[in-house]
Amino acid sequence: MDETTRVLSTRTGSASQVRVVIVGGVSATFCQLTAVLASPSRRVATVASGQEARDTLAGEADPAVVVVDLRAPGMDALEVLQAVRADEGSRMTPVLLLVDDVHGGEKWLTELSDLGAVDVVAAPVDDEVLCAKVALLADLADKTRQLAVLTDRLHDADERSEQHRKALVAQQSVMLALADGGSGDVLSIVAQSLARGLGWQVGVCWRVTDEQIWCSESWLEPSFSAPTLERLHSESRPGNPGNPGGLVQRAASSGVPEWAPMSELDHDDPYVRAALDAGLSHGLALPIAVDSTLVGVIELLRTSRRPPDLQTVTTLGAVAALVAHFARARRTEDETEMLKNEFFALVSHEMLTPLTSILGYLEDLLEGASGEFNADQEQDLGVIDRNARRLFRLVDDLVFVAQAEGGGTVSLNLASVDLSAVVAEAVDAAQTAAEAHDIGIVARVEPVGTVRGDVRRLGQVVDHLLSNAVKFSHDGGRVEVVLRRQDGDAVIEVVDEGFGIPLAEQAAMYERFSRSSIASDREIPGIGLGLSITKMIAEAHGGSIAMRSVEASGSTFTLALPLEARAISEGSP
Amino acid sequence: MDSRVTTVLVADDDDDVLALVVRRLERDGYEVITARDGAEALRLARENLPDLAVLDVMMPHLTGYEVTRHLRQETATERIPVILLTARVQEEDVKRGFSVGADDYIKKPFSPQELRSRVQAVLGRR
Numbered sequence: 001m002d003e004t005t006r007v008l009s010t011r012t013g014s015a016s017q018v019r020v021v022i023v024g025g026v027s028a029t030f031c032q033l034t035a036v037l038a039s040p041s042r043r044v045a046t047v048a049s050g051q052e053a054r055d056t057l058a059g060e061a062d063p064a065v066v067v068v069d070l071r072a073p074g075m076d077a078l079e080v081l082q083a084v085r086a087d088e089g090s091r092m093t094p095v096l097l098l099v100d101d102v103h104g105g106e107k108w109l110t111e112l113s114d115l116g117a118v119d120v121v122a123a124p125v126d127d128e129v130l131c132a133k134v135a136l137l138a139d140l141a142d143k144t145r146q147l148a149v150l151t152d153r154l155h156d157a158d159e160r161s162e163q164h165r166k167a168l169v170a171q172q173s174v175m176l177a178l179a180d181g182g183s184g185d186v187l188s189i190v191a192q193s194l195a196r197g198l199g200w201q202v203g204v205c206w207r208v209t210d211e212q213i214w215c216s217e218s219w220l221e222p223s224f225s226a227p228t229l230e231r232l233h234s235e236s237r238p239g240n241p242g243n244p245g246g247l248v249q250r251a252a253s254s255g256v257p258e259w260a261p262m263s264e265l266d267h268d269d270p271y272v273r274a275a276l277d278a279g280l281s282h283g284l285a286l287p288i289a290v291d292s293t294l295v296g297v298i299e300l301l302r303t304s305r306r307p308p309d310l311q312t313v314t315t316l317g318a319v320a321a322l323v324a325h326f327a328r329a330r331r332t333e334d335e336t337e338m339l340k341n342e343f344f345a346l347v348s349h350e351m352l353t354p355l356t357s358i359l360g361y362l363e364d365l366l367e368g369a370s371g372e373f374n375a376d377q378e379q380d381l382g383v384i385d386r387n388a389r390r391l392f393r394l395v396d397d398l399v400f401v402a403q404a405e406g407g408g409t410v411s412l413n414l415a416s417v418d419l420s421a422v423v424a425e426a427v428d429a430a431q432t433a434a435e436a437h438d439i440g441i442v443a444r445v446e447p448v449g450t451v452r453g454d455v456r457r458l459g460q461v462v463d464h465l466l467s468n469a470v471k472f473s474h475d476g477g478r479v480e481v482v483l484r485r486q487d488g489d490a491v492i493e494v495v496d497e498g499f500g501i502p503l504a505e506q507a508a509m510y511e512r513f514s515r516s517s518i519a520s521d522r523e524i525p526g527i528g529l530g531l532s533i534t535k536m537i538a539e540a541h542g543g544s545i546a547m548r549s550v551e552a553s554g555s556t557f558t559l560a561l562p563l564e565a566r567a568i569s570e571g572s573p
Numbered sequence: 574m575d576s577r578v579t580t581v582l583v584a585d586d587d588d589d590v591l592a593l594v595v596r597r598l599e600r601d602g603y604e605v606i607t608a609r610d611g612a613e614a615l616r617l618a619r620e621n622l623p624d625l626a627v628l629d630v631m632m633p634h635l636t637g638y639e640v641t642r643h644l645r646q647e648t649a650t651e652r653i654p655v656i657l658l659t660a661r662v663q664e665e666d667v668k669r670g671f672s673v674g675a676d677d678y679i680k681k682p683f684s685p686q687e688l689r690s691r692v693q694a695v696l697g698r699r
Binding site for chain 2: 348354355356358359360363364369
């Protein structure tokens with residue numbers, strides 16, 4: 001804004017002394033003309049020919065009016081006008097033609113208007129008319145210049161707001177990419193989203209490890225080619241960092257965004273050379289620091305000659321801060337994830353090994369390998385065995401959840417599974433606990449065909465649903481298991497008439513370690529993993545689990561698994 | 574199978590698990606050699622050329638995977654069948670076991686029947 005005012009006032013100020021250039025050769029009228037036009041408010045320069053006009057104009061800052069006296073012998077109007085137009089300063093200067101007669105003048109005007117001849121004065125020259133016209137044209141010239149300046153400024157502002165808009169869009173796309181891209185390298189995502197969002201041709205992600213800067217990923221606009229630059233990127237890796245060019249180094253050491261025209265960087269630097277060769281003229285480097293440790297630099301390069309404006313750079317600085325925030329969160333997550341994985345590896349190995357001995361030796365004892373036991377001893381051993389198996393299942397569940405969360409997948413040993421056998425085994429397994437509380441288990445099994453699944457995992461699911469139903473039933477209650485077919489699914493329903501789950505708690509029941517208030521109040525054993533595992537296993541089989549429960553009157557869990565036959569008939573139209 | 578006694582090398586760093594496996598195999602009539610870490614297992618395998626090696630995966634010095642890989646690389650031992658004992662059975666653990674040349678794996682905890690049938694199956698395959 002300040003600059004605009006200054007430029008305008010400079011031009012307005014100099015208009016108080018109008019600069020007039022008279023091109024008139026050596027003629028009788030020449031001196032008269034000079035005398036007429038010269039005044040305290042006008043500075044008049046006189047030149048003899050087109051050639052001389054060129055030299056004078058080159059030295060003259062923005063002449064207001066050029067008067068060409070075509071009456072002078074040997075005057076080449078075309079040459080003069082071309083000279084006037086060729087000079088940057090007088091490109092928009094109005095030209096007044098002095099001619100012998102009005103008709104000839106109009107002819108000239110028609111022919112020369114393309115070159116900027118705007119008016120004509122015919123001999124005999126009326127001094128007042130001439131002065132008035134020169135004043136008018138000088139005024140016109142000033143206005144034209146002011147307009148040009150304003151147009152330029154407007155264009156600049158447009159361009160800047162466009163750049164800024166793009167920066168904001170880029171910022172948004174970065175945020176979306178970060179929110180979206182749970183996996184992958186945060187900085188790479190950002191480098192690409194920024195370059196793409198801003199419409200720059202190259203986005204490079206430089207990582208900093210052990211004080212080495214190396215390229216972890218680079219993105220090029222699909223239609224843009226920079227083979228040497230790409231080679232430099234691909235050759236750079238930890239241990240062989242390569243040279244990211246002066247700008248990235250500069251940002252790495254200053255810790256603030258740096259930008260510069262490539263031409264201002266060291267031309268002997270192979271990286272800068274490659275960028276210049278590819279037609280890239282501007283670079284911007286955004287350092288990313290997490291807890292004041294530099295973790296990377298995002299480099300953006302573009303072909304446009306216009307430098308990025310301050311607002312864009314500020315916005316990008318904000319992006320860098322945002323990215324650092326995400327990178328910090330990601331690092332904490334990674335560390336937590338690593339700790340968790342180590343913990344589960346430890347649990348699985350260190351707990352399963354002693355369990356192997358406990359269960360193994362117990363089994364030997366119960367098989368009678370060391371002789372017979374009396375009934376009491378056998379019962380005690382049975383208790384130890386049952387609890388050791390419970391402990392084992394618990395460890396197994398924890399490992400299962402850790403694996404499913406760590407790898408995101410549940411690994412299944414797929415085969416054709418007869419669900420009626422799975423149900424029968426589960427009923428069998430739940431019988432002991434049910435009998436202890438005088439709970440009757442009723443199984444209604446229809447022939448449904450087979451599902452494609454992991455028999456051990458599906459057994460785990462039905463076991464879990466049944467043992468839950470028993471645990472949450474009143475003594476003397478009733479549990480029903482139904483296996484039936486419904487719309488090409490095999491459906492297992494486990495129905496109890498027990499305590500139910502309060503409505504407000506139902507939605508959270510599939511979350512890990514979530515237990516209903518009823519389970520805690522009644523001190524029903526469990527750690528709240530069963531339903532989340534059940535859901536994971538059901539979904540890994542392409543199936544689903546649903547719950548219907550009314551507090552104090554019971555729950556129904558419905559497991560639906562796609563039948564094998566349906567999968568085949570759908571596969572072949 | 575000839576009349577010669579079948580020799581099984583068992584390696585586990587947990588003494589109790591080791592004794593359990595040994596007891597069960599001896600009960601089934603196998604002659605058992607024991608090792609308490611991977612390096613010892615490899616040495617005993619080279620010296621005795623057993624008919625089968627049952628190796629724990631998580632052992633000091635050399636893991637069960639590494640012992641298996643070494644056995645497969647040497648002419649004298651390359652044909653010794655290997656069963657891995659493992660507490661963690663993630664898919665990648667199993668894949669890794671097979672990729673280094675193991676013949677089968679048994680997940681801890683295991684029943685006597687499971688050990689017996691896997692050992693018989695692997696020996697019968699040769």
